[in-house]
Amino acid sequence: MSRYGVAIDRKWQKRWEESGIYRFNPENADKKLYCLEMFSYPSAANLHIGHWWNFGMTDCWARMHRMLGYEIFRPMGFDSFGLPAENYAIKTGVHPRDSTLASIATMQRQLREIGAIYDWDYELSTCDEEYYRWTQWIFLQLFQRDLAYRKEAPVNWCPSCQTVLANEQVHDGACERCHTLVVRRDLTQWFFKTTAYAEELTKTLDTLDWPEKTKIMQKNWIGRSEGSFIDFPLIGHQGVIRNFTTRADTLLGATYIVLAPEHPLVEIITSAEYLPAVKAYQETTAAQSELDRLTNTKEKTGVFTGGYASHPVTHQKLPVWIADYVLASYGTGSVMAVPGHDTRDYEFAQIHNLPIPRVITPVSPDIDGSLPFVEDGLLVNSGQFDGLSSLEARTKITAFLRAEEKGEETVTYRLRDWLVSRQRYWGAPVPIIHCPQCGLVPVPEDQLPVKLPYDVQFTPDGKSPLAKSDSFMHTTCPICGQAAQRDPDTLDTFVDSSWYFLRYPDNHNTLQAWDPAWINRMLPVDRYVGGPEHACMHLLYARFITKALRDMGYLQFDEPFTSLFHQGIILGADGARMSKSRGNTIAPDGYVETYGSDVLRLFLGFGFSYSDGGPWPVDEKGNPSDDGIRGIARFVDRLERWIEIISAAPGQEQQSASPLDKELNFVRHQAIKAITRDLPLYQFNTSIAQLMILLNALQKYDLEATDPNWSLLLSISEDLLRLLAPLAPHLSEELWASLGHNSSIHNEKWPVHDEQALVRDEIEYAVQINGKVRSRVLLPSDANEEVIRQEALAMAESLPETKGKTILKIIIVPKRLVNIVVA
């Protein structure tokens, strides 16, 4: 037997590939388990430890389920459009297509070296024409149902990436990718109407087996908020200012109106006298960066418009202001200001000397009257509504307004429509033709894909690179046949990734994006694994696309990912995220070369908690330490030596079951039980610990003794290898073969524990006096409470802690302990 190492990895990888052992069998689709990890971006660098962490560990999970009898569908692909390849091209001159294809080839090879059970027949790549053809097709389906539309709006512009960004891609006012501060620009862009599904996206979250925090994050991002529309008629003009508020109960405290500077009514109501100030303020606001607007420590600014609106209840004349603390994109873009009961309105009113009446009073009245009271309370100074609680008042006031046709209940969302167009090259072109006659014309389906031309000048200058390609831009209108222009923008890469899981099971289909009958059998994804950073981006977009396609009749399920798990992140030895610029990356290749891929797998599984991740271990000097990996290598070594002993053992049958045999068998079944429980929960560390315990027990078995029970030892050792198989597929296969098996261990059934073997004759009870363990007593496992009580008491009598004390109480916890309370 040769020692385990990378040579053995390669040997078995080759054999598995040749035999096609892990191929998905569509005939078994009724037993399918669709296990998916978020696919990755093909980067030129080698696979990093994070890939192993994500793909290697989930492979252990999938392999175990395979042994449990599931037909595993475990595809792999590449999210291959996007900015990094384009930026790399700008720097080096290597075309994004060329660098991406090269990277994919490298990654494919390295991914195979993990020894995962991917079925490469189902591979896909989003930059592939046969893929983005259908990305464009989905765009057109949305377009035809008004779920994709074009509008001019203030959008987030990244000056470094030279493109617009979706709301979700702006973090702390900066670009999610390059961390450059974004600026606002008014541009005509393509949007997907995610808001059309805001209600369902919130509601069905509850049905999902997802981490709670992720559901909460998404819920907050969607930001459902119940409240009222309240109309304030304009004075001296036609129409009303419609406001959204969650606090209709404070209506009688509204003393002025604030419009967002971008609000369309500003033009109408601004009087000549105030026009210059208003214009100036609007310009200042427009020029502000996101960061400026984020700095909410600054004073509340704003200007009076000279216009007035009438209070819908009191008919008082209220001044209308504009201020940038009111956001154009939320609610109606205007607020009824209640400075007595809203912190922001209060600050504003103080600065601009506006009245601050009080209309809500605390139920327990001992609050400082100089500050706004923002809690619910009882209504005062509110005429007919006086005395109502805030809760009642919200309903009653809104009902009153409804009767007067000045308001209604409503629900508002924080979520905004998804901006999907990008002014960059390396993405799927928007499949729309701009015709001077016919307007926006969808590219006919039979003309898809709209191919991304290879030869394009893609240095970013704020304009879409495709606009500079005459051969791409010039086309004819499919309706009228006249000369027309293509859309020069490409789609956000999140559009590509919002449906890839739908394509995997039918990835070779050239007639349609998928066969609905087939896809409805294969989906939803049973278990999705990826980082939590996608909570409000990819995971939200994928849900939206799924629901939209369902409503078009292409899918029959409501949610793409039934169950979701977030793995933690492996950090560098310095505790920071690994990055090339920090120089703290850990490369798996060296470890694989030295120890073999299974040692790396086992180490990653054993040394960290999968859901938490954590920093790479360090030595005293703070450098990355190999000690933990060597510990695993030691375990592997011990296992190999043990299996060598077993394989050379005389094979005679043994009938006797000595107490020693029984104990060993106990450990075996305990291990089976624990690993069967822990492995599906991604608790690799405790699972591997159980394997170590089992091996330790085997090695303790006295082989020098008379009549070692070889058949039992062999049987337990084979179970040990079966339990190890998902975690160390190459090693276990090699050792399995060394025991004389011709078929793969990966076709073995997962062991089932025998509850009988876990029944012990005697159980050691802890005897506690007042909650502290003072003694122990060995009792038959079937002893009834009375026996336990008697034995424990007999034992306790001899203890000094009970001398001269009265026994007050005896608590018996079956099979565990007895607690005697004395005083």
Added chain:
RNA sequence: GCGGGUAUGGCGGAAUUGGCAGACGCGCCAGACUUAGGAUCUGGUGGAGAGAUCCGUGCAGGUUCAACUCCUGUUACCCGCACCA
């Protein structure tokens, strides 16, 4: 500011969900075999104490026969959102 999470030996991490804290491994200590050991094997290893014992799960309280686990308050760090009316 709002929402969520985490806190356990020198280190990574366990603890059947209220029942003997520290499984398993690393490191460390001692011993064995060795010319040698950064190999292997055996034993030990939460802290204090010579000892019986006492103290120990961020901190302070509480509930309970019994608390890492439940409750109240608090601190530190991490993540997400951030003038959302």
